[in-house]
Amino acid sequence: MKKGLERFMTPFRIIISVYILSMFLFSFLLWLPFSHQDGIEMSYMESLFTSVSAVSVTGLSVIDVSESLSYTGVVFLALAMQVGGIGIMSLGTFVWMLFGRKINLSQRLLIMVDQNQYQFSGMVKLMRGILLLALAIELVGALILGTYYLQHFDTAAEAYYQGSFAALSAFTNAGFDVTGQSLIPFANDYYVQFIVLLLIFAGAIGFPVLMEVREYFTTKSSYFKFSLFTKVTVTTYFLIFVIGAAGIWVLERGMFFEGMAWHEQFFYSIFNSATARSAGLTTMETSSFSLPTLLFISLLMIIGASPSSVGGGIRTTTLAVMFLSIRSFALGKSDVKVFGREIHPEDKQKAFMVLSFFMFGLFLAVTLITAFEQGNPRVELIDIIFETSSAFGTTGLTTGVTSSLSRPSLFLLMLLMFIGRVGILVLLFSVKRKETKSSFRYPTERMIIG
Template sequence: MKKGLEQFMTPFRMIISSYIFSMFLFSFLLWLPVSQQPGTNLSYLEALFTSVSAVSVTGLTMINVSESLSYTGVFFLALAMQIGGIGIMSLGTFVWMLLGRKINLSQRLVIMVDQNQYQFSGMVRLLRGILLLALGIELVGALILGTYFLQYFETAGQAYYQGAFAALSAFTNSGFDVTGQSLIPFANDYYVQFIVILLIFAGAIGFPVLIELREYFLGKHRGFTFSLFTKVTVTTYFLVFLAGVAGIWVLEGNSYYDGMAWHQQFFYSVFNSATARSGGLSTMDVSEFTLPTLLFMSMLMIIGASPSSVGGGIRTTTLAVMFLTIRSFALGKSDVKVFGRELHPEDKQKAFIVISFFLAGLFTSIILISAFEQGNNNIALVDIIFEASSAFGTCGLSTGVTPDLTSGSQILLMLMMFIGRVGILVFLFSVKRKETQSYYKYPTERMIIG
């Protein structure tokens, strides 16, 4: 019986089960009266939706956190965001290490899968580096923002409380806030926006990239060179970011930005490009943007962050591999080369699978939500597209329609947030059967494509 269970619980299914357990656990914790403000009576669906959104570090919510949750509830919410951001298996293994227990081979394998790594060795060292970097960045961000917030809040406790939560929310790209208005109160404070953008970048760029940057600046290894992953990830991430800034600025130049000073237009564009990738925080009501901009930002949310980060979406490397493959095909080349290296054929196949599954799932969800919301005149098609893209990309930006959706649509959004957080490949690998060796092959025949 035990052997059969071990065979069934593959590392992929272990990760899936851990996230599901955590989401239900925090839903019950948030549903407790002690977690709610006096006079608040959250339904279990609201508590579950908030829990799923926090563990998946998305930020879509049916409630106003500052008005609905007590300090105890905010603590549970922050804990769910932290666990979801760093990774359930990673934090669980860290606790195991603190208890003085050894990390066996099966646990190392689960960490490898949870962090999207290919090499089996060095998992514990990688985990230690991730935790120290994440907690260190969050602490520095909390101190900087908390100290700066002393001018905004009456007491130091309130200032550092707001600063700590904002830093956690920005780094984990979870998009929650305890101001009740996201970052709209700081729409004209470019210092706060700059710090938050840096924290969003740090969380979304990928933990392996942060670790390599730390090793480079500390100079521990002579002749240190960045990995292909880091080169492709950083290049793609910031090219898409710059394209987002330019796109939003151009699309809204004669609309929402009309009459604004250039620096206001610039910072609105910069912040929205950064947060649309996975951050979920906002300095304005995004529903005031025009239709082209909302669709453009939906595309940014679909692209998302980098692999092995706190963000979702198809991820930057998937976009890069897709673009490079198309470019090579157009040039009549069968191989794909970048930065003096040649991509593995399996990586090209994975990129195609991720994009295909993501787009198929996204369009299916848009159709289903549209069906659920028939007769709801408050929900436009662009709202559904934006909401679905935000959920699947684990971004958290919203035009404000989340509480107005039917229960069927909200449950579907929870499923999308869940798949977006665990990752499409992990989700697909968790449902596949055990591989069996094929002892024969059929004759090969060409297929007309395109």
């Protein structure tokens, strides 16, 4: 029976199970009375939704954190965000090393699955580097923001408390806040926005990219070369960031931006382009945007951040590989080349699967929530499209209807956030049976496509 269980619990299923258990663990901790402020009672449904949103580093919420959670509850929420942001196996590796335990082959395989890597070598070193680098970035961000907040808050303790949580939320792209207003109070404070943007970029660009950048500056070797993954990821991420900012400005220059100074339009555009990719923090009421802009931001949330990062969505490399494949096909080429390298055929297949599953799941979710919310006067179709894109992309932006949704809709959003966190490929591979070679093959026949 033990061997049967071991065969059933593949690394992919173990990762999924661990994330599910962590979501239920934090939901119980957030449900406990001492996690709430005096006079506040939270239902288990509210605690569960908050926990799933935190572990999936999404940020959608049916409660006001600043008014509902005590300092203890905020600590539990921060831990859930840290677990979801850095990853279960990264923190697990740290605990194993802390107690002097060796990381065996099966544990290395779990790390590889959790971080979406392809090889065993260097896994422990990568996890240690990711954890130390992430904590260092969060600490620096907390000190910078906390020190700056001294002029905005009555006590140093409150300033550094707010700064620490804001830095954690920005780096993990979790989107939660303890101000009750996200970053709206700092809508005209470009220093705070700039620091938050840097933290968002650091969390969303991908841990392997950060590790390579660190290696580049520490080794200073003339033989060092960035990997194809880093080149494609960074190029795609910042290209979409620029396109996103330009698109938001074009769509809103005669609407929300009308009458604003150029620098206000500039920062609203770049901040919303960055936060729409996964972060969920905002310097304005998102519902103030026009319908075309909300649809455009929904597209940015669907694209999401980079692989092996804190963000969700289809990921930047998926979009890049699909675009390059279409370009090669249109030019009559069978292979896909970029930066002097050729994309592996299996990676093209994975990109197609991720995009197809995501779009089908998103369409199905929008259809079901639309059916669930029939007769709800506070929820319109654009709200549903925006909310589902935000949940599936683990972004956390909302037009303000989350708390107005029915229980079936909230359960569906939790499912989307969970899938967005563990990753579509991990989910698909979890149902995959062991590959067996066929003893025979059928004749091949062409299909009419398109």
